[in-house]
Amino acid sequence: MTDTTTVLITGANKGLGLEAARRLGLLGWKVFLGSRDRGRGQTAVEKLAADGVDAVLVQLDVTSDESVADALELVSAHTDRLDVLINNAGAPGGAVPPAEATADELHAVYDANVYGPVRVTHAFLPLLQAADNPRVVMVSSAGGAFSVVLDPEQPVSKMHELAYTSSKTALNMITVRYAQALPGVKFNLVTPGETAKHTFAATDMNNHLGQLTVTEGTDSIVRMATIGPDGPTGTFEDRLGPIAW
Numbered sequence: 195m196t197d198t199t200t201v202l203i204t205g206a207n208k209g210l211g212l213e214a215a216r217r218l219g220l221l222g223w224k225v226f227l228g229s230r231d232r233g234r235g236q237t238a239v240e241k242l243a244a245d246g247v248d249a250v251l252v253q254l255d256v257t258s259d260e261s262v263a264d265a266l267e268l269v270s271a272h273t274d275r276l277d278v279l280i281n282n283a284g285a286p287g288g289a290v291p292p293a294e295a296t297a298d299e300l301h302a303v304y305d306a307n308v309y310g311p312v313r314v315t316h317a318f319l320p321l322l323q324a325a326d327n328p329r330v331v332m333v334s335s336a337g338g339a340f341s342v343v344l345d346p347e348q349p350v351s352k353m354h355e356l357a358y359t360s361s362k363t364a365l366n367m368i369t370v371r372y373a374q375a376l377p378g379v380k381f382n383l384v385t386p387g388e389t390a391k392h393t394f395a396a397t398d399m400n401n402h403l404g405q406l407t408v409t410e411g412t413d414s415i416v417r418m419a420t421i422g423p424d425g426p427t428g429t430f431e432d433r434l435g436p437i438a439w
Contacts, residue, residue, distance in 0.1 A: 198248075200273050200325075201419065202265075204228040204256055204314060205283025207238040210333065210386055214280060214412045218419060219247030226269050226276075228254035228283065256283045256310030266317045276321035278419050281311035282333045287357035295356045303357035308364045315372065322379055331418045332369045334383045334430065338362025341438035348392060366430060366439065373428030380427040382418045386411035389437045406433070 201218055205211045207229035219225045219242055227242070227249045229235025235251045242249040252268055255261040269276065285306035290299050311332055322328040336342045337350040337359040345351055350359065366383055373381040386406070387393055393405040413433045418425075430437055 199223045199277045200226065200275065201278040201280060202226040202228060202252065202269060202276055202314075202318065203280040203282055204254060204310070205230070206280075207231065207234040209408060210411050210415065211280070211282040212238050212241075213408045214282065214415045214419070215249060216242055216245060216247060217409075217412060217416050218278075219249060220245065221420075223248075223278075224273070225249040226252045226272070228252045228256075228265065230255045230283070254283075254314075256281075256314055257305045259313060262313045262317045265314075266321075269318070270321065273321070275324035276318055277325045277327065278329045278331065279315065279318055279322060280331045280333065280415060280419060281314055282415070283310060284333065285358075287355065287361075289353065289355045290357065291354050292356050300357045300360070303361050304364070307358070307361035308368065311365060312368065319376075319379075327423045328379045329419060329421060329425075330369075330372070330379060330381045331415055332365055332381065332383045333415060334365050334369075334385050335359070335362040336385045336387055336389045336432065336437065338364075338366050338385075339389075339430070339437060339439055342389060348389075370428050377427070380421060380425055382421075382427060383430040384414035384418050385430070385432045385437065386414060387432050388434050389432045390434060 203211050206215045206227045215225045232253045239249045239251045252265045254265040285303050287303040342348045369381050369383050
């Protein structure tokens with residue numbers, strides 16, 4: 195068992211998840227690095243170890259109940275509590291136009307972006323509740339905010355698709371409901387961008403078209419992961435602060 199701060203990050207073998215793992219690991223935290231692909235996850239763990247980060251590979255497919263159960267068993271073998279859970283894993287979908295979108299296309303995206311965080315949160319809730327100051331950070335998107343999608347000046351308002359943006363809106367509501375029902379755990383949403391400036395972080399998910407670095411993109415994630423006992427819950431923030439729902 196460990197006396198250091200512990201964090202599980204899903205989808206952490208690259209991009210925002212890996213950078214968040216690096217930054218939190220450099221604070222002395224023990225990082226449980228969730229990765230669907232074992233090989234890529236092991237490469238990420240070795241990369242972090244070279245930077246002095248204590249990371250443990252957790253093979254984790256958030257769309258699989260069995261995989262989540264196995265991940266819980268592995269993490270429980272290392273620690274009797276989990277201080278922070280970062281639900282970062284997600285799927286962009288194929289940006290299918292609404293007229294062509296099918297239920298199957300939505301289902302695949304929702305399985306990762308909505309049901310995935312629910313699966314992982316449900317499984318790890320007992321470990322979180324065993325911590326003194328448990329925090330859950332949900333990585334959402336400004337594209338899930340009605341205030342953004344309805345603003346014609348925002349690029350996402352012209353991105354006509356159903357799956358990704360609606361899945362993030364669903365995640366936002368789910369997170370607020372968790373926060374209301376479980377006051378002993380802090381649940382917050384973040385988006386890796388600067389909404390007011392119409393910018394977002396460059397990642398594989400957007401073909402590296404973003405204007406912010408991956409480090410800048412993780413500022414909101416790290417901020418919410420490190421809040422103290424008096425920190426907020428049920429909020430939605432980007433790199434610059436709170437954003438409208």
